[in-house]
Amino acid sequence: MAGLGAPLLGLEKKSLREQALSALRTAITSGELEPGRHLVETELSEMLQISRGTLREALRQLEQEGLLSAGPRGRLSVRHLDEKEIRDIYAVRAALESLAARTLCELPDRQHVTESLHKAIDAMTEATNGSLEERIESDLEFHRTLCRLTGNETLLHSWESLEGSIRMSIMFAGLEKGVRNMSVDRHKDIVGAIDTGDATLARKTILEHMDTAAANLVA
Amino acid sequence: MAGLGAPLLGLEKKSLREQALSALRTAITSGELEPGRHLVETELSEMLQISRGTLREALRQLEQEGLLSAGPRGRLSVRHLDEKEIRDIYAVRAALESLAARTLCELPDRQHVTESLHKAIDAMTEATNGSLEERIESDLEFHRTLCRLTGNETLLHSWESLEGSIRMSIMFAGLEKGVRNMSVDRHKDIVGAIDTGDATLARKTILEHMDTAAANLVA
């Protein structure tokens, strides 16, 4: 009867590897591990209190997410983004999300879609007076929802693979620049466009949103 | 004076992890490891003659590439694709490659681009009488080149992350269906559209190509 506190819902006990993954992702996208920083496996494993083997599995994943770059002898360092790379990341992001918007327009029951998106917007509105981190979080949640609602698992997976790079872009440009893109109204426009069911309009709206977002970051 | 056979060019001696990665990728996309097949770490490590630790690093990467799916207790199995998933994969692929085509049109020197693409087309033409595998290989090389030439590393990386899923789609649908999409002429059309510098046309051409490609696979 004991020991079943957490594992009831989907909140199962995460493996050490997953914990390390989350911890490192947060450390990197928060700037605690500054870009260019050289990562030493022994150091990290001691910090996180896990073995090198377990750590290395997490590092491979971060490497593939684009948060780490590999040097000459397998040396890993935190990826450094310049302005061109930020624009490139946002170009790919725009391609993915415009596909999402287009797909949502062609969905049979847009009722549930609209509902979920409005819920996400509400969360953003609520976060307006919160911390910068909270606002960014709710914004990303909105866009992640956009991809999830399409029902295209591959699309969602691709977007999530890019999420780390997106976070780095925002962090890199500076959070104060990043929040310029958190306008609730602009996001309402996106939902509105999807509501009309006009795929061309929805795509255009997303592309414009991404364009200005990228411009705001590198400006 | 001995032992410097390979490491001269970029052909450095690959680590065991990378070798295992390639071997497994090939085994999966060739169907040697059939979809749904349950993977046991101890079995694989013995087969590949490497330790479980090294193997696990490779497995993490394959998992993130979408070639493996994780079951209840960390059990991994070869991903199984149904027709919807194939369509979904090709939708994402289309989004990425249409971005590539659009980007190439806006590039300052399209001279080099045209040259490289024509070279890729020549390789396809040469492979026309070769084996099915060779034809597929040259086709993928063409599309990979498309992404590489944009200079957008993120785009290339995203496409390569999807490449395994694309290969699985072709394998899954059957190679004889897959080769229907290897028409040299249709690829010449793509290059032609890019040559004109008309981004809208280039995008449209790629989207049509991907549409028929997906249709051919699930038909």
Place this chain on the structure above:
DNA sequence: TTACTACCGACTGTTAGCAGTCGACTTAAG
């Protein structure tokens, strides 16, 4: 037969440790 329990085999999660290599620093010869 049914239900319950104890046990065994299989497999993943995790760890500590060995081995090879590259770079920096030191030392000695010119």
Place this chain on the structure above:
DNA sequence: CTTAAGTCGACTGCTAACAGTCGGTAGTAA
């Protein structure tokens, strides 16, 4: 002072072994 050889430390690549857990199976009692 400069250069070449030797040495040490740091760090990654890789491996073998331990630990925990789930699923099934045999055995026992009602």
